[in-house]
Amino acid sequence: MKNLKSQPKNAIIKLHRVLEQAIKAKCYDCQCGQKKLDCEIIACPLYLLRPWANKKYRKNKQISQG
Secondary structure (H helix, E strand, O other): OOOHHHOOHHHHHHHHHHHHHHHHHHHHHHOOOOOOOOOOOOOOOOHHHOOOOOHHHHHHHHHHHO
């Protein structure tokens, strides 16, 4: 991957959107097409990035990490 600092802003935004879509697709596949389920697989490397997580959980997790 090229150095992100040398990339134009719109290329970085596009990369971010592609990564976000890939994460959503993987989680959607893992949950058998059900968006409303909260993932319980803590060992998954995408666990902290899961798109359909409870917003309270995310906020509490961010506070405790940083």
